[in-house]
Amino acid sequence: MATAxxxxxxxxxxxxxxxxxxxxxxDLIPLLRQGLPFVALESTMAAFALSREEVAAVLALxxxxxxxxxxxxxxxxxxxxRLYRLTRVMTHAEHVLHxxxxxxxxxxxxxRALNGAIPLQLLDNEIGAIQVDxxxxxxxxxxxx
Numbered sequence: 001m002a003t004a005x006x007x008x009x010x011x012x013x014x015x016x017x018x019x020x021x022x023x024x025x026x027d028l029i030p031l032l033r034q035g036l037p038f039v040a041l042e043s044t045m046a047a048f049a050l051s052r053e054e055v056a057a058v059l060a061l062x063x064x065x066x067x068x069x070x071x072x073x074x075x076x077x078x079x080x081x082r083l084y085r086l087t088r089v090m091t092h093a094e095h096v097l098h099x100x101x102x103x104x105x106x107x108x109x110x111x112r113a114l115n116g117a118i119p120l121q122l123l124d125n126e127i128g129a130i131q132v133d134x135x136x137x138x139x140x141x142x143x144x145x
Contacts, residue, residue, distance in 0.1 A: 011040035036080040
């Protein structure tokens, strides 16, 4: 399954996103620009057992804004982009560790290869996401991390 398919499924499917055909990640660009439905965030949270506080921190979304987005049922473009980053890294972890549960556990534990940082807490910015992806890539290819 392609990365775009996995991400779309995690977000609730193409019906939730209002698009019938998503062939690649390029097809996600207009969706991110218009803002994803809030249900995509809720679906991601449920899939990886993430708390509202964890997601709010990663998305740089104050809890009051989080509540407002829930009421409005739509994320802003920048919030959608950060949700995409979070979902992309989580699906990479799931792929490498062969289990959603193991991926969620790995994302919540301090990691020596990340100088003791908790991977999930690094996903609030692109540099941190690249570092987490790099460690996952090393694990995927059997390189000691």
